[in-house]
Amino acid sequence: MKTVSIADLTRFTEDCFRKVGMRDADARAATEALVTTDAMGVFTHGTKSLVGYLKKLKGGGYGATATPVIEREGPGWAVIDGASTLGQVGSIFAMQTAMQKARDVGIAYIGLRNTGHIGAAGYYAVMAAKEGFISTVTGNDMPSVAAPGSRGAVLGSNPIAFGIPVENGAPIFLDIATAAVAGGKVYAAHQRGEPIPTTWIIDAEGQPTTDGSLYPFKASLAPMAGHKGYGFGLWCEILSAVLPGGNMTWQVGSWIFDEPSLPSWHNASFVVISVDVIASRAEFGQRIRTLIDEVHAAPTADGVESVLLPGEREWRNYHRAVDDGIPLPQDVIDKLQEAAEFMSVPMVS
Numbered sequence: 001m002k003t004v005s006i007a008d009l010t011r012f013t014e015d016c017f018r019k020v021g022m023r024d025a026d027a028r029a030a031t032e033a034l035v036t037t038d039a040m041g042v043f044t045h046g047t048k049s050l051v052g053y054l055k056k057l058k059g060g061g062y063g064a065t066a067t068p069v070i071e072r073e074g075p076g077w078a079v080i081d082g083a084s085t086l087g088q089v090g091s092i093f094a095m096q097t098a099m100q101k102a103r104d105v106g107i108a109y110i111g112l113r114n115t116g117h118i119g120a121a122g123y124y125a126v127m128a129a130k131e132g133f134i135s136t137v138t139g140n141d142m143p144s145v146a147a148p149g150s151r152g153a154v155l156g157s158n159p160i161a162f163g164i165p166v167e168n169g170a171p172i173f174l175d176i177a178t179a180a181v182a183g184g185k186v187y188a189a190h191q192r193g194e195p196i197p198t199t200w201i202i203d204a205e206g207q208p209t210t211d212g213s214l215y216p217f218k219a220s221l222a223p224m225a226g227h228k229g230y231g232f233g234l235w236c237e238i239l240s241a242v243l244p245g246g247n248m249t250w251q252v253g254s255w256i257f258d259e260p261s262l263p264s265w266h267n268a269s270f271v272v273i274s275v276d277v278i279a280s281r282a283e284f285g286q287r288i289r290t291l292i293d294e295v296h297a298a299p300t301a302d303g304v305e306s307v308l309l310p311g312e313r314e315w316r317n318y319h320r321a322v323d324d325g326i327p328l329p330q331d332v333i334d335k336l337q338e339a340a341e342f343m344s345v346p347m348v349s
Helices: 006-019 024-039 047-059 087-105 121-129 183-191 227-242 281-296 312-324 330-343
Strands: 002-004 069-074 077-081 107-115 133-140 153-155 159-164 172-177 201-203 219-221 266-274 326-328
Touching: 006 024, 006 047, 006 326, 006 330, 024 047, 024 087, 024 121, 024 312, 024 326, 047 330, 077 087, 087 107, 087 121, 087 133, 087 266, 107 227, 121 133, 121 159, 121 172, 121 266, 133 227, 153 227, 159 227, 183 330, 227 266, 326 330
Parallel strands: 077 107
Antiparallel strands: 002 326, 069 077, 107 266, 133 159, 133 266, 159 172, 201 219
């Protein structure tokens, strides 16, 4: 473990993005997404991804100065061509578009196609929740997850997230892969020499395995909760790629393993509901607070202080990080060192 301040990690990450040619505003926005994710303790989707993104940006697979474009739209919907921008850039633009439309008509759907790897879907859900919107975000990826009964991957570890505004409090939010576990966690455990549970991956014969070295070339992730996770993964694929006309399943590239000159053709969807248009903000706030209080008051098992709402653990991590810095695991430090060497930027202290 190495503890770094949010300010130092932000400065380092922005310097890397600027040096590869990104505009200042895009570099700041992408950096905030990655560093906030680390501060929340979700290290698989934070700055550990930085060096992979930099390679894509430097190689031309992702456009360092590209700009997402609205291809077609109506009052409550739009389809955006991400123009192979960094996924954080495309996703933030899409969510901002969704919020503006929801302010006007109450609810909006945005399909984002041809973007980079979007990172933590929950970041964008929280972005909307902070502005008073209920939101849901989905994404797709190249197949890495088996379906019940399959010998190989059928769908990506397609993420789904939601965010709920809370008056005078941090948003409730959930961000999950529709696989039993995110692929990054398999990589991280294997890199650290840790065993993995039998519920994480499926080998080439369709059987559970604890050998993390087999993933991704000789094993697939197991679907979350069996057929239930498979169904949600399919839903993400439809909202993210099928509906807006983006690349589906094996048409999506690997941002990690493909040549840096190739786009990854990722896709995402953003559905935003305006509380102000549909309900009384004050009444909604009271009802959410009642729900929160009921959940917190639920009887607990021995040794459990309180039942948590989705996102509470992450917010606690975030506030500790603001005060004390982010305790980065060694696998993240190694990737940051690789990024520093790749871009000839001084390593974060």
